[in-house]
Amino acid sequence: MKTLYLMRHAKSSWKDPALGDRERPLKGRGRRDAPEMGRRLAERGPLPQLILCSPARRARETAEAVAAGGGFAAARLVIDERLYFRGRSGWLEAVRDLRDTVDTLLMVGHNPDFSEVVSWLGKLPGLDLPTAALARFDLDPSAYGIGPQEARLRDLDWPRKSD
Numbered sequence: 835m836k837t838l839y840l841m842r843h844a845k846s847s848w849k850d851p852a853l854g855d856r857e858r859p860l861k862g863r864g865r866r867d868a869p870e871m872g873r874r875l876a877e878r879g880p881l882p883q884l885i886l887c888s889p890a891r892r893a894r895e896t897a898e899a900v901a902a903g904g905g906f907a908a909a910r911l912v913i914d915e916r917l918y919f920r921g922r923s924g925w926l927e928a929v930r931d932l933r934d935t936v937d938t939l940l941m942v943g944h945n946p947d948f949s950e951v952v953s954w955l956g957k958l959p960g961l962d963l964p965t966a967a968l969a970r971f972d973l974d975p976s977a978y979g980i981g982p983q984e985a986r987l988r989d990l991d992w993p994r995k996s997d
Contacts, residue, residue: 836973837880838929838985839940840955841900842948844868844966846892856918860895867966867993868896869903874991875940875968876904882940884910886928888917890944896966897942909940917943925951929980933973956987967992 844864853859860868875881881904887897894913901907916924925947932939941948945963952969953961963969970989973980 836933836936836975837938838971838973839875839882839938840948840952840969840971841871841896841940841942842945842963842965842967843888843890843893843896843942844871844899846965856890858890858892860892860899864892864896864965865899868899870993871966871968871991872900872903872906875900875970876906878970878989880938881906882909882938884912884932884936884938885940885942886912886914886917886932887942888944889913889915890918893917893942893944897940900940900942917941917947919944919947921947922951922954926980933975933980952987952990955982955985956990957982958987964992964994 844860844867846858847861885897887893901909914928916928949961949963968991971985972988974984
């Protein structure tokens with residue numbers, strides 16, 4: 835079984851209107867939530883071997899803080915343009931390129947793309963992920979495709995989730 839984590843970046847700052855979308859940093863809440871989500875990921879395991887991340891600053895900062903908080907900062911971080919507002923098709927392309935080489939993958943990106951993908955894979959119509967939300971899927975490694983038939987949602991968590 836392979837494990838796929840999908841994470842929406844943590845809360846970002848709109849404080850500086852001169853910054854372009856790709857350059858917006860995390861705000862204080864995002865800097866607090868991301869390491870906490872890393873700790874939660876590490877408690878449940880397995881740890882990611884690879885982190886695939888959008889090129890936006892807020893996504894990179896999220897990925898780095900999650901890895902540091904979860905104690906897997908040694909995981910390789912790869913920036914992938916396909917995770918920057920390319921929709922489900924960009925996400926699928928990125929996953930298909932890695933599916934045979936990585937057993938545990940963390941992908942960090944944006945809404946609406948990640949809500950769409952988690953909703954589709956997890957068969958949860960209309961899902962809108964909050965910032966720093968983290969979904970874990972188990973994937974059937976013998977299946978050719980990647981979709982709702984090959985994926986099983988194991989966990990969906992976010993910083994202010996009430997059980």
